[in-house]
Amino acid sequence: MPLQAVRPKILGFISEQVSAWLMALVVFLAGSTLTIIIAWATSDLYQQQERQRFQLLVNERFTRLQERFEDQEQRLASLQRFFVNSSDVSRDEFDGFAQPLLLRSRAYVWAPRVLRDQRVQFEQEVSRQRALPFRIRELNSLGELAPAVERDEYVPILYSQTHSLLGSPLGFDLLAQPLRRSTLQRAQASGKLAVSQPMQLVGVEPAYATGVLLVAPVVSLGGTEPYGFVMAVISMRQLMADGLPKPDRDNLVTQIVDTSDQQKRLLYESSNALANSDLVATRRLTLGDHVYALTLRPSLVFEKGSGFSLVSILAMGGLFSLLLSVLLYMLVSQRQRALKLVEQRTAQLRLREQELRGAHGQLRSVLNAATQVAIIATDLHGVINTFNAGAEQMLGFKAEHVIGRLTLESLHVAAELDARATSLSVALGRRIPPSQAMLVESPDNPQEAREWTLVREDGSQLTVNMLGTVLLDEHGLWVGHLAIYLDITEQKRAYEALAVRDRLLKKLSAHVPGGIFQFTVEPQDNWRFIYASDGMRDIYEIDTGVLQRDAKQVLERIHPLDVERVRASIRLSALQLSHWREEYRVQLPQRGLRWIRGEATPEELPGGGTLWHGYVSDISDLKRVEEELRALSITDALTGIHNRRYFQDRLKAEMVRLNRTSGALSVIMLDIDHFKRINDQYGHAVGDGVLQELCKRISQRLRRSDVFCRLGGEEFMVLCPNTDSTQAYSLAMALWQSLRSAPMESVGTVTASFGVASWRIDEGVDGLLLRADSAVYVAKQAGRDRVETVARERAPAGPRSGPD
Template identity: 35%
Template sequence: MELRKDGEIALWTALFEATWDGMVILRTDGSIYRANRSYADMLGYTPEEMGSLHVWDLDARFSSSELQNMLRDVDSAGAHFETQQRRKDGTIIDVELGNNGATYDGDKLIFCIVRDITARKATEEKLRQNEELLRGIASQVPGALYQYRIARDGEHSFPFFSEGIVELGGLPLEAISGPGEDPAMSRILAEDVERVEAQTQHSAATMANVHVEFRIRHGDGSIRWIECRSTPQKEADGGMLWTGILLDITQRRRAEERVKAMAITDGLTGITNRQELGRLLESEMRRAVRYASPLSLIMYDLDHFKSINDRFGHNAGDDVLKTVASLVNDSLRDSDMHGRWGGEEFMVLLPQTGLDAARKVAEKLRQGIASHRFERLGTITASFGVVELAGRESSRSLAQRVDDDLYRAKELGRNRVEAQPASLQH
């Protein structure tokens, strides 16, 4: 570019002095041809003082030789870069500099626009430090921090996942995070998706925090339990953003399941214990009354069990109880419920089963036990009582009637099934 006309010179002069940006014109030898008031103020000099300086007196990043090379290479296409400059008081500021080469009266000059970006740089550095701090904190948090967004148009995305998601999900970070909701959401088991979505929609409608537990398929193929806690916020554009944490609670869930199983399971035989069986009996009786469906109850007792303990010891007796429980389990339907009532007494709940069908089941069970040969003991038999729920009788009445039938089977010689209708029992 070459400035020739007086009008052009006047225009450049006016722009040069009126602009808020710092402007400086350099000669190719690095000396300052002219600096505007904004640039002089930026560096703490007067414009007159600036005229006695060279660019390397001001630049705190590049050496004089580097600057000389840069000045020689400047052309009309210009250059744009960041550097640091030294103020008159010795303090250093960050600047953004753009330059272009031009000729005036046959001399090559370099026109530079200089902007003080010290505050911006300080903000960027603070943000960088904060980001590093957050990353450091996030790396120490068990689980994963995340943000989940539903845009105004309904588009779902995860703008942020901490690196903890890699261990949590068993997939590389780039395979989980991104603009789309998959594959993160697709890792949730299908039977849990509805519950997660319902919680999210409720949170969006009420601004309530989300707290939901669900299962995911880990990258290694295993099933993991995840606890999600997040807080919603409305965005200016009408979208919703949730910020929260995901925790792997698989071990806790397994422990809870073990505790629950222990609470409802007989420790010796592994089948339902009396307390849980009583609860199931009440529940099945209510169901049978509500839907007018039959329900039968079998109670059986091992014959002469005390003599087994006396003769062979309690360990042998325990083995018998476990074997009998297993034999009976193998002969029942998935819908039937088998539990230990106490000692050598057991009960079987048969939903959707009338008295005649229940009698046949009991007979099948009796034969299965009687035909099994126990090591050292030979054969063992059991006596059975069978009843069907009558109207709205209580569980206590039903249990008493089946106990009466079992007692009758014992009196009539053992190793038999007794099943009397309620009308014949006293």
């Protein structure tokens, strides 16, 4: 009876086919019911999580915007102190001080007070200094700048530092318009910072024209009345949106209204779409003497990022139940399918057997056709059972005189086998007989082709490269060995001649300071060092072999601020066939930042491209004095580490490098826990000592390439170039442990809250710092004295201390 005729019954009356359908239906109904219950419970949980997520985003956005407002006040206050402490400020001095302050501000302005009887003399003096006509001006009825009418007093713009493409309206009288006049009067009356009502800024691109003036009076030492005003021209669009997520990635819709504006005009409104949600949050921001209402609502990006859909849960649960039902049906009904599969596999095995016999004949033909390579196979005892035509030609033996008579050991020089067997026995810790020395792989370099000396039939010797491997049968059992030999006698002679030339060249280049090179740029923009002396390895800390394969690795060592200039000078030298000479910086893994001087002479290659002959040398000692002077301006006076200005410059430089090349970048932010309590309890002198001891401990744990800076107060930042999130988190844990591992004198154990963030593609400076600041905020909220990362980069939680 054939197998297909057997149809077993379930419970004596239900057929196998019907039982499969019944079981699948029961499983599908049970899974659907469970899916409905889970979807109902998940919906309630999701709504609560969505509210918590919105509040976290609101707090982060409010903190960031309040810091920006405070930063603008601090920058203008520093410019005010500059004028107060200087008896006379020239245009160059103003530009040199104000230019670094231009961050999210359209312009900084100095406007002196000029009385009616001083106007003519003032205009003549400024015209003489500028070598250009200068007049005090105001806007006429057509909106154009025209000479100002007679008034008792003027406040004209004299100095201006701006990034605006439209320039600055020098000479514009700020008392000519009511809004500006009101702001100046409030600043003069209070002696403090004053902010204007929302206005259209003059001399600013239309897209950034809506903004405010932040005004500070300048009073001479010992005086009572201001003799002028310094102002920050602030575009609300630039202040609010610069560095925040792009509209298509922003989770929040932001609106700002000046509470003192009776018309309640929108001073700023983000351009992203509003989500259909009842979530809303309102905060109060202060700038100068004004209070602004900040309203935050979820955007469509926030709504899409929620990722919850009741329909999707029901659909996935139903689909899973259906798939499980189908699987059970297939498992129950697979018996007949298995029998058919056995028949198919049997037919396939018979076909493979026929193909294997044909392949064996083809392999024999291939072995005999390989006349330039010796292919020799042996059994487990080393007796030769395959000796191809290439082996006959190379060694002079006939196959019939070798097969079954000679061993592989008899073809090798006995002294080489003994030496190799001794070294392998020491490396492997067991005795290796000489007869197997050529077949045992080295533990350091498995599958390596090794050089041997063979003995021909006439007694002469032949140098070959040998690659040996084991032979396995169809069951995976070890049945013998296979050895492949390649004659390298002539190749070895050529290598020896080249080695003599290379040794001579290395001796000559060893006495030359720096590195000597031959460098080519081919038509396909392929950069390659044809020759690089050992000095090149010392200059760039890159092996000369790597340089000869890919010269562009040198560009990765060059400082990001210099690499484009070096590229351009190389292209110009190739275009004009002119002498190349450049000084630039390199960032080395071991020696850090070094200054390099390079010179080379180009020549055009016949097939296209350019060849340079030249040298490079280290001139870091010549640059050290200049760097030491520069360090005075970028160092924190109390702790001796870098200050906020240097951190911002380095972070921008690293961002430029990442956008042009690739790599990783991480930042670690830390804030001392309860530092105000230390100052209040022990005094500021002890607090300063705590800051110095913390910097000492942290600095000892950092690499040469890391940048450790004090942002202000008890807040510090570590910039970690070429460091991914895992490495940065490990470093932060080490810094955290080094700080709390030993108490400090007088105050005991001092702890800090750490936040870690790593750069993401298309992310700006503010985005990276916002995530680091958010991680510190999370650490503070979680009890302080810990290391935290943002949600998508969070590493496994480290040790946690109890609440402070």
